[in-house]
Amino acid sequence: MSIVLVTGSAGLIGSESVRFFCEKGFTVVGIDNNLRQSFFGEGASTLWNRDRLQEKYGDQYIHHNSDIRDRTAMEQLFQTYNREIRLIIHTAAQPSHDWAARDPFTDFTVNANGTLTLLEQTRQHCPEAVFIFCSTNKVYGDNPNQLPLVELERRWEIAEDHPFYEGIDESMSIDHCKHSLFGASKVAADVLVQEYGRYFDMKTACFRGGCLTGPSHSGAELHGFLSYLMKCTVTGTPYKVYGYKGKQVRDNIHSYDLVNAFYHFYQNPRVAETYNIGGGRESNCSMLEAIAQCEEIAEKPLNWEYQESNRSGDHIWWIGNLGRFKSHYPQWELTYGVPEILKEIYSQNLDRW
Template sequence: MQTVLITGSAGLIGSESVRFFAGLGMRVLGVDNDMRSYFFGPTASTAWNRQLLAEQYGTLYQHYSVDIRDQQALEAIFSEHNSDIQLIVHTAAQPSHDWAAREPQVDFTINANGTLNLLEATRQFCPEAVFIFTSTNKVYGDLPNFLPLIEEPLRWEIAREHPYYRGIDESMSIDQSKHSLFGASKVAADVLVQEYGRYFGLKTASFRGGCLTGPAHSGAQLHGFLAYLMKCTVTGSPYTIFGYKGKQVRDNIHSYDLVNAFWHFYRRPRAGEVYNIGGSRHSNCSMLEAIAICEDLAGRKLSYTYTDDNRSGDHIWYISDVSKFQAHYPEWHYKYDLRAILEELYTAQAAKV
């Protein structure tokens, strides 16, 4: 039976990957020790999602409560299943650049050393497997903030004639900019994934995501922009906008569309690839624009405050240019636009209150 090992299997992209690949009849080995509850508190725990996966997929889903920093525990899993593993989807991470500054060593050992452990286990036990890594647009640091941005009534924007109008592509430098410690640890992991492809010939890819979202997201203030925003709107909880007049722009991609991209890469893999992946011009919004849609769907106003203290290294404007991935995999298409994403988030959150 085709087998996929998924790290962070109870998180947003991990659980979407479980559902996607188990839905294709593949056996799934899930690795997740619910570190999200350590990062962001008990309300961000993914234990509910782990239980749901076990109930939905039964024997197709085998869970390991293992920390990816534990090299011996990972090697035991890889050794047990060996060449049966044909795909590794690595989504486990410390995902917040604010949190990383609190405990830099924890952040780095999870994001960088944990990725190295997985790559080396792949090379030793199943070198023919495809290795997919969920990287981040934060590998570009704050370099996007030096683009010639234009302030509009509800958002920051860039001129239509600018080469990056359709989005930022993989040609942007990842060097000599402020990344945050989270960004630095993800750069290390991203480059390792590339190197195991280019140096050892493994079939690896780094997918540098914009804002990844979906109804399985356990949104928290420090991570999970749209999910947390919708949660606050529906529940009446207070929300804080950090800087840039609330006009900062993000592109947003549904977890299904991202995992579907993984599937296309898995079927025709390459070695040491890098792809910017996000909502692109198809699905993006500013903070103010997102608030307006959330309020419309929820039928109530969001209670929010504003502070000029933007998060250090945060992007003012980021839209992904996904044309490289689309050129390599022209059969891949979006299923969700911004409105459809927010409608799903509203339905999921409303069911909890």
């Protein structure tokens, strides 16, 4: 039996991974204890997604309501499946830099200590398995804000002759900048994943995502940009835009496209890789542009207000350069842009909202 182990398996990327690999005939073992509800409230619960996966895939999906910080529980789980594990996709995290400042110990133990526990269990029980970590562009801290940006009518941009016009690549430093406590805990995890690759010659990769999105996202005010924005537009919930005149830019990648990138890496893995991954130049938008698209799709205005103060350490402009990953895996390509993503979020969540 070939097993894919997915942490955060009821979340956005975790559940997409479950579906993707079940459809390819793998048995998937999922770990998810719905901490997202503890972080962001009842509206962010992932239980609906867990139940849907169990109903659809039956015995092919084995769910564990465990905490990745629990070393004893993780050791028992890895001992149970041992060398049948072919791939670990680690998506479990505390994902908000605002929330991290409220409880730094929980943030760090989930993001850093939890990752260390999983890496060490992989080394002890299935060292030949591929280990994929959902990292974040926040490992670069606010260094992107030092770029020479140009203010346009509805977005910030960078000059076409700038080396990063096609997106920020992995050469950007992660040092000498403000990360937020969330960013710091993810840096710790990111470096651990790289080090287990280099030091123990394990097949590891850090995928440093921009905005990860899709219809399975349990979007909340502190995390889940496009999902929560569309939910607020549909339901009339007030929405707040923080700083940068609402012109801050993010690239957005659909969960399917990201998991498909994981699959390409799994088929031909490398050691201690880092990849900036996201929508790149093909799929990005500013806050103002996203609001306009949500209003057009939902055919109603968003009830939103602007606050001058931005979130500490937040990016003004982020578009990731996908060149490194595409050079290693030229058969992979994006299949969704922002309009398609928003239409899918809208159509697949109306009944749930």
